[in-house]
Amino acid sequence: MLLDNHGRKINYLRLAVTDRCNLRCFYCMPEDGLNWLSRKELMTYEEMLRSCSLLIKMGVEKIRITGGEPFVRKDIMQLLTSISELDGLQELSLTTNGVLTAPYVAELKRIGVRSVNLSLDTLDANRFLAITRRDEFANVMECLERLLDNDMEVKINTVVMADKNTQDIIPLVELTKELPVSVRFIEEMPFNGDGHSYSGIQWDHIRILDEIKNRYPAIQKIPDPLYSTAYNYHIPGHKGSIGIIAAYSRTFCGTCNRIRITPQGILKNCLYDNGVLNIKDLIRSGAGNTQIEDKLRAVFNKREKNGWDAEHNRVINPDVHESMATIGG
Structure with a gap:
């Protein structure tokens, strides 16, 4: 069992395989995209596989593949298949925007992926275009249909944004009437990649729930799974x-069981920290597994208590404007 300095179990890795994305969602990045990482700055598949193998031996049980958009990286199924075969891994899952994913759904199921998080901020094609700056709504809906046809567990992730898609809250909730999906509404976070100031949110988890209650007063709280965000x-x-994720309010930090590795190999103990260890550089310097494991345990033993402390203690570089695509969704 892998524990941090607060006694929290660490058993969940979110691995971002690329910073690139085929959408340009305004809350994630500028319209022209980001200064994409060069190939040599990215972890290779071999480096990712070694990192995953080592962390599984240390106690990680679940791995979620994220991006950017995972399916824009060449031969992604090769990596997913290799990770799925690692001894000790209990669950492999995926977060995707669905634009390129539909043709791979059957293969994902074959290698053992049972759960897919689908990013979808609206059910209106015009609003989808306005939010993502790309006309890909039909492809995303085809992906959703394909996932359901293959009996995959589907979680729809919706970032709630004032004056952008709050009118979609109820239509998305209504999806749950006939479809066995979990629709999860997420508070907007301050990682838009363009350096604009972020002074908080208008639609927090409390307001989102109130909006749903106004339409569905019979809504019932159900037990949250262990480590649920x-x-x-x-x-x-x-x-x-229905799920509501207090990603900005950070009410779930006390049970956080997750760590992140960015596309360039930076380990993050928290979404809001600067990054605590460059695993890619360690591997490329010739470090052995024991040396890497020792350094991992050292940073896990200095984990911040919560996201507010992590944000307070981070060093701000005015020339770097983080995006969820570079951090890992």
């Missing part, structure tokens, strides 16, 4: 469920 709910008679 979402407050989970169910509407009587609906096949699916």
Whole structure:
């Protein structure tokens, strides 16, 4: 078992395989995109596989592949297949925007992926275009259909943004009436990649729930799974469920079991920290597994208590404007 200095179990890795994305969601990056990492700055698949193998031996049980958008990286199924075969891994899952994913769904199921998080901020094609700056709504909906046809566990991730998509909250909730999906509403976070100031949110988890209650007063709180980042709910008679993630309010830090590795190999103990260890550089310097493991344990023993402390203690570089694409979604 892998524990941090606060006694929290660490058993979940979110691995970002690329910073590149085929959408340009305004809350994640500028319209012209980011200064993409060069190939040599990215971890190779071999380096990712070695990192995953080592962390599994240390106690990681679940790995989620994220980006950017994972399917824009060449031969991604090769990496996913190799990770799925690692001894000791109990769960491999994926977060995707769905634009390129539909043709791979059957293969994902074959290698053991059972759960997919699908990013979808609106059910209106015009608003989708306005938010993502790309006309890909039909492809995303095809992906959703394909996932359900293959009996995959689907979580729809929706970032709630004032004056952009709050009118989609109820239509998305209504998806759960006939579909066995979990629709999860996420507070907007301050990682837009363009350096604009961020003074907080208008739609926090409390306001989102109130909006749903106004339409569905019979909504019921249901038990949250262990380590859940979402407050989970169910509407009587609906096949699916609803989750609300307080990503900016950071109410779930006390049970946080996750770590992140960015596309350039930076380990993050928290979404809001600067990064605590460059695993890629360690590997490329010739470090052995024991040396890497010792350094990993050292940084796990200096984990911040919560996201507010991590944000307070981070060193701000005015020339770097972080995006969820570079951190890992």
